[in-house]
Amino acid sequence: MEKVTKIVVMAKQVPDTRNVGKDAMTAEGTVNRAALAAIFNPEDLNALEMALQMKDRIGTATVHVLTMGPQRAADVIREAMFRGADGGYLLSGKEFAGSDTLATSYALACALRKINPDIIVAGRQAIDGDTAQVGPQVAEKLDLPQVTYAEELIAIDDKEITIKRRLERGSEVVVSPLPAVITVNASAKECRPRNAKRVMKFKYALATSELATADDKLKAFIDERSYLHIVEFAAADVDPDPAQLGLSGSPTKVKKIENVVFQAKEAKTLTSDDKDIEALMQELIASHTLG
Amino acid sequence: MANFFSDNKDLQYHLSHPLMKRIIELKERNFADAAEYDYAPQDADDALDSYQRVLEIVGDVCGEVIAANAESVDHEGPRVVNDHVEYASGTVRNLEALNAAGLGGMTLPRRFGGLNMPVTCFAMANEMVARADAGFENIWGLQDCAETINEFATEDIKAKFLPRVSAGETCAMDLTEPDAGSDLGAVMLKATWDEAAGVWRLNGCKRFITNGDGDISLVLARTEEGTKDARGLSMLIYDKRDGGVKVRRIENKLGIKGSPTCELVFNNAPAVLVGDRKMGLIKYVMSLMNAARLGIAAQSTGLCEAAYREALKYAAEREQFGKAINEFAAVREMLKNMEAKTLASRAMLYETARFVDIYKQLAHISHDRSLEAEERQEMKFYNRLADGFTPLAKMFASEYANEVAYDSIQIHGGSGYMKDYACERLYRDARIMNIYEGTTQLQVVAAINHVTKDTYLEQMLRYEEEPRSEATAAMAAQLVELRKVYEQVVERVESFDKEANGYKELHSRRLVEIAGYILISHLMLRQATEVEADYLNAAKIFVKYAAKKITEAAYYINTSEKSDVELFG
16 A cells, blocks of 8 residues: 655644734733634644645645644634645643643644654744744654754655755755654745635534534534544543643743833834935835825 | 625625525535535535635635735736737736635536535625726636536536636637627637537637636637528637637736737637537527626626725825815715615625526526426526616626726825826726626616516515515605606606607616616615614615616606607617
8 A cells, every 4th residue: 555644734723913902911921812813823824835735746645733722722723624634633631731832842742652743844933922942842852853944845755855944044955854843934835725625524523522512413424424523632642741741841930021112113224325325215205205 | 814705794694695595405406415525515504604614715815815916917917928828927826826725616516526606606706806806807707607518518518628617727708809799690700510520610810808818718600601690600619728729919908907808819729519509699698698797797896895995994094184084074975875886786786696596596407307387487587587687787786886986086086096096996997897798788778678578667566565674664665656757757768669769769778777776775775674784874875866866867758758869869
């Protein structure tokens, strides 16, 4: 039988910090999740697209999404299925609550050992924490090579992957053996939209705990269609060391949070060169700022 | 994060219309597809939920991709490279996004890879695409050519072409020629049977062909040598993969610049026949044109929506004399009228689309089994209404698109005349809508029969029987009076016409418009009865406007003597 390459995308449901109002933070200095819409972390969508491109190139591959979070984080998995993923894994339970990046990457690594993928893809960072640590930490914990700031998939076969990386001043092309962890930059291709047929096919997909509260008709419907069943892992399912999970596994402690008020919306650096000044003048005239 | 479906309550209202249940029943036929296709619905609620979700995808692609590309497409436009069309780069990105979303073949059966959605939903998709970029809607909306193939072609031809449309290939309908525009009976493109190859060969020229280099083209051609009228014309399919057609040039137009309007040269191009010979214009083009007219009504409604929103936004931001200009009564009145016209266009569009859905679907069913007497009655009933309403929907929406785009620039003032705001593009784009797929004047020709044969009058009486809320009661009574005015002027025109040949023709647009204003007003009252908070205000504004228009037209007719025929003779 032909080998099926198993691709797993690590994705996170995040509060939409791009549209924050004044009640975005609680008095305790943590994110007020209730006030913000929960969305698919933007760079994880870039990661999903790259994973789907890998599948398109390889042909015999599957793409699954792994997400850790409360029950409603299954939305991220359904969204990915609407856009092209084959299915997903929800890692959920109170043991995971309060995880910092160390505990998160530990929990994800435990789940990934169970799933045993050939390629792991993730967004560079999440817009709620902005740490960019989880992807690399997972790679370290699983002892896998990692390619960060991935911008473009150049080539892939069952042994290695060639990726163009975004650097501060330019780009570089690297080749990594597989399995590997790839973290994808926002400058990579945008994710494909939801597909009409996939939405109609997967709209009833539910994770195990969601299924428990569904009505009998829906339960029977999903039972007949295994592709509608989103796998759910509780902590015990991934054989962790409980001390390394959640708050107890998180050495990060928030000391204080301060509000920063931006003085300028965007900054531009100009040299004293006449050409630069001339260009600025023309830009201001064209935009009707001057004249 | 713009979504042109989620941000439009009016579209959602129309999707929830009670007649949708019947349409779903006919479209899904006991939900038999569910056993075979994993994306087919289980029941009516499931189907409606799927429609909603698919339209949300369309709304997302329109708001996020197509609208963002509209300006660059307008500037860049398509080009001819090596005898073929190269789309503007934004157009290519639009098509890629829609195809990734799997939105080809929206109305086609699942066995051809389609989504099996009603015409009503397809019209909604077209409306949203047009709101994002009216010129692009031409290219994408032409997938409804596949409906004509599905209705009239053999199973072999369907199996060959329809899955390709579902996969996102584009279509064209090659009808007009330099000497055959509104008068399609004069088409001369020659089709000759090639016995050796077993195909028809096309030779000649076509002009003003929208998306003329599309993958699959429906071509009106003369198969009967020596004939000169409509009876010698047949409908054929040309497949771009076969080659034989060159794009000689792309027209340089006032608007819808992203839509390539092509002059085509056919040189022994192979083609296959659709349906029966000699029925090309008489049967198939008529079917094609009715669908295309509904498409333009959708396009026009989308343009109204875009132009109205641009004006609304500008009027809220622009300050003069120390306040936002939307605080001035003159500006507010314009905005309210624009909104009412947009809602009116949409009300007429989807009422028509629902009629089309029911009779078309019954017609499809009649190919598989004979209809019950009741169903035959139903099909006839809705077929007649669809035929009567389609020209009204096209005419009103396309005229309103022009009026709303005109007022949108007016609200922008001098800035609206500059290239800095979208309203100037919308104004240019709107101008073709009351011209192509039959000018307003030709819609009147199609509609006037329904004045004389009482299609409109009977429907007015049916609307008068519908329940109306207390808040709309006075307007409902007014519409009864206006209906009597309509009956009176129709009678006058018909009796005068007997003695003064041409009198009816002279007043036909006025008669059709009076009928249209009354029918649309009824739809506005229906909406105001169902969701008062959203529609009562607009209904009041529209009925005032309609009453004024009707009174004007009736006055003109009632003071017009038989001798006026010569006055304009």
